[in-house]
Amino acid sequence: MSGIYLHIPFCKQACHYCDFHFSTSLKYKDELLDAMHKEIASRKDYLDDKKLDSIYFGGGTPSILSPAEINAFIDGILKYFQLSENAEITLEANPDDLTSAKLSAYRDTPVNRLSIGVQSFFNEDLLLMNRAHNANEADSCIKMAQDAGFHDISIDLIYALPSSGEERWKQNLAKVAQLDVPHVSAYCLTIEPRTALSHFVDKGKVVELSDADAEKQFHLLLEWAEQHGYRAYEISNLAKPGHEAVHNSNYWKGVPYLGIGPSAHSFNGESRQWNVRNNARYIQTLESGRGDYFEIENLSTQDRLNEYLMTGLRTIWGCELSHIRTQFGKEAEQYVLAAAHPFLRKEMLYIANDRLLLSESSRFLADGVISELMWVDPRKG
C-alpha cells in the first residue's frame, strides 16, 4: 500500500508557535491548486504500489478548500491511483472554517476522517497562540461534525503552554472525554526559532514552562488516556480501539508516500525528497514544465536504520530486532544493542518478543534516548 499527502499552504492568520510552510495571502490560490494538479500528473509513477490506503489533506489549512476543490483533487488522484477498500481520507480542518452546511457538504465527498486543530478549549490559550478560532467554536465544531455524520474525528491539542497550568490541561482533557472524540494528537509546545512565540520568550513577555512541569502534563495525559479507554499508540497520538490513524501509522512503519504541494515531503523506500517552500517558485516551476522544484536525498543503510529507530521507538510496536538484522545486517543489530545497553540497565528501554521498546516512564524523554542509539559512521566524521 501507499499514501498521498497534499499540502495546502494557506492560513487565515499566522499562529505564534508555527514554523510550517503557509501564506496568509490567497491571491494565487487558484494558480497554486492548478500547479498541484500538474504535480499529481507528472509524478504518477513515483509510487510503485498504485493502491492507496491513505490520502491526507494537510497544511496550512486544507479546510479553506471548498468541497468541490477537494473532490477535484480526489478525482485527479484517481486518474492514476486506486483506493483500497476502507481507504482513509483525512482532511485537516480549523474550527473557524466549519459550519453545519460546509460539514454536510464535506460529508458528501470521499473524505471520511477529520483532524481538527482545536489546540485548547480556553480563550486565553487560543489568544496566546494567535489561533483564528475561539473556545465556543472549538467546542461547537466537534458537535457539528458528529451531527454531520463524521465518526472518525481526531483533535489536536497542545500542552505545556506558558498560559496554562495543570488544572487547565485536566479540564481540556475532560472536555475531550465529554465530546467523545475517538482520536487525539497531543503535542508538547515546542518554541521554534524565528517564530513570534520565540521572540516573546526572548523579550521576557512569555515565560516557558519548565521541563518538569511539561513532563507532569504528559503523564497526566497518559493517565487520562488509560482511564478513558484510549491507547497511546505513539508518543503524541492516542486512539480508541480501531481509530488509529492509517496515515500516521504508515509513516511510522516506513510505508512509501507521495507528497504534493510546496514543502511537501515524499518517500519511496530508497530516497526522500522535499518540494520548495515557496508558493511562487512552486507555481512558476510547475507551470513552465521544469522539474526542479524539489531536492532529493538518497538514503544510506545507516539513514534508513536511524529512521527506523526514530519512528519505531516512538510507537507501542517498537523496533523488531529481526527486522534490523535482516534489513540492515548483523553488525547493525549489534551496534543498536550495545548502544541500548545502558538504557536497558536503567529500564528506560526493554526487550519483549524480540522487539526493542521504550518503557512508559521514559516516553517523555524519547528523543534524547533515541538520539543515543543513532548509528553514526565514524568514517563520515
Ligand code: SF4
Ligand atoms: S493554522 Fe496550522 S499551519 Fe496555519 S499558522 Fe496555524 S498552526 Fe500553522
